[in-house]
Amino acid sequence: MKVAILGGDGFCGWPTVLHLSDAGHELHVIDNLSRRWIDTELGVQSLTPMDSIQERCRIWRAETGRVIHFHLLDLAEEFERLKAWLGEHRPDAIVHLAEQRAAPYSMRSDRHKVYTVRNNVNATHNLLAALVETGLDAHLVHLGTMGVYGYSSVGAPIPEGYLDVEIDTPAGKRSQEILYPTRPGSVYHMTKSLDQILFQFYAQNDGLRITDLHQGIVWGTHTEQTARHEQLVNRFDYDGDYGTVLNRFLIQAAIGHPLTVHGTGGQTRAFIHIRDSVRCIELALGDPPASGERVKIFNQMTETHRVRDLAELVARLTGARVAMLPNPRKEAAENDLVVKNDQFLALGLAPTTLEDGLLEEVVEVARRYAHRIDRTRVPALSAWTRDLASKLERDPEGRALRSVS
């Protein structure tokens, strides 16, 4: 199968590329390398030393004999080149991971909000319009997030994408299936909610075949393929914008900093290991909807945890202590989260749990690369509103330094 991975240079993308290449597919990476530019903008870098995409592809070829093609292309700003590329290469399947994916980055400033909306909405819509125009019947697998639903809702289990509602009509109550209503909590999450409407329209109007994977927080670094050579290593983000809560706990533990929990730590989130994420994408690719069918939506996660329980788990493995800080995000202090993921379990997913896999991260990643940690980059500093921003301490250039109470 010929597969294009849009955003194939990123954290989820690179291991997906290697996994599918290893399985014998023909792989094409499309990426504008914007994420590397954002590293430069923020003055941060991956904990793991990350080679250029060209070098990574060269090493993979040297190790395995398999070719990965790289194409520098901006999905959001180069519609005509995208269309020409699709028309020429005609991939069988497309995995779309090419979006700005950090909620705190999307809330940093007006410029970052505007960039995130432009980049994500135009990338997704350009892709859809180009698929229609080239008449390509490729299966499109997109990575969305369970965060579109917001975490403050009524405690209902998050279903796999749809909800049956009753509507009053002159002829009595009628049942109708709708997209599960969203309540995104950041500009980033909002763009995923917008994506859903784009997908619904193009599946319905043009018969595009689309699967939308609502993913939890991805953790873990190594997959079977990235572990084959030091220079194939995946990226590991730990800064306040791109580092997920778990990565930041790991890094704090490695440098002897207390694990900082924002708010009560009662926020519950869903998690999945990168090895399972990659495997889920492969499973989804093997199970496309038919043309004319509604968008297939899967919840891509394997377990849920409260943030304070995560902190305690890391503390237990490392001996770190836990510190509570005020919350720069506008979100519910505590929430339940019950997620249905029956579809992937039915397709045969056998998850790596945090309980089992976290020690590997502590030892093989956080401690191993601890000398590369930049301590000033660990706190999370984007404030969700002007009110919350005014509660952050600032350095002389106006950059937020850390939360104060």
Added chain:
Amino acid sequence: MKVAILGGDGFCGWPTVLHLSDAGHELHVIDNLSRRWIDTELGVQSLTPMDSIQERCRIWRAETGRVIHFHLLDLAEEFERLKAWLGEHRPDAIVHLAEQRAAPYSMRSDRHKVYTVRNNVNATHNLLAALVETGLDAHLVHLGTMGVYGYSSVGAPIPEGYLDVEIDTPAGKRSQEILYPTRPGSVYHMTKSLDQILFQFYAQNDGLRITDLHQGIVWGTHTEQTARHEQLVNRFDYDGDYGTVLNRFLIQAAIGHPLTVHGTGGQTRAFIHIRDSVRCIELALGDPPASGERVKIFNQMTETHRVRDLAELVARLTGARVAMLPNPRKEAAENDLVVKNDQFLALGLAPTTLEDGLLEEVVEVARRYAHRIDRTRVPALSAWTRDLASKLERDPEGRALRSVS
């Protein structure tokens, strides 16, 4: 009150500007004049001879002594200038009409799809981000469309924006209010569905005060103010992209062409006269939500009609005959449409009905300017899908000429 009308050079915008100026408010028009450029692109023009915006403002001033300020600015592409303008002028209220608003134009080609999404989503989002950044507490009134709901649904009355649904939770059934689910039927309508999510987020996260008017098809040309001088006349679109179904019937009747009904004519649509549209905007401006309140959503329409009944009404007034053609749109052949508009009726709206006002359009507009009609521009030609496009006859340059069966 200082009011900014974004898109104030357009069909709904211009009479709104004059109406509010006449009522004594300070009026600012912001427009990039893209709609005039689209006239040029399509090689069409308003039936009524339309002066430049600068000349229109000059004449209004000569007639009434009142100043209207015009600012050439692209909302979607000039975020920094927009922010600077808002920060400097600090309007009390903003009416946002600045979007590409024709469904057929949005479906013409991939380029038109991409343009419509970029223009509309970025215009709305830039505005919201700039309001937050400048800390402006202006009331934002946006023009949306009832078309976001699609017209093929279960025949439920269209409520004013929200729906109560029951959700299963571990603690039993819980009721939750959600945005009424959308099913947009064109890329244009889809952008209005995206707008709703942007509004919901910014009202919730930043306390912006927003009213979204879900408007029906606007008909009629003259308002009390545009009628004061020949050169204040409003635009009248009758081409296949921008001309609404009613305008096209009027023009067909004026040139002795049969009234072309696409499909069965069983499509039911909602209508409102431009005089009532302008008055509704004024009523909405006077009734803002509080900060922190959910987005106020009104249905802005006064009556519903089946397309074939409209054709018969025009035929009765003019003696024209009715012809049935195949439908280039992907839509339900027949639909019921019951719309709630209790909120505007409660605020004191007294509508002009089609039955009462249509003769004025026939005599004062269609017949009066009949010599300016370009007959080649009357058919509606954008096809919704590749299948439907292949059923359109084409000229040697590949432009669709007219629907064939």
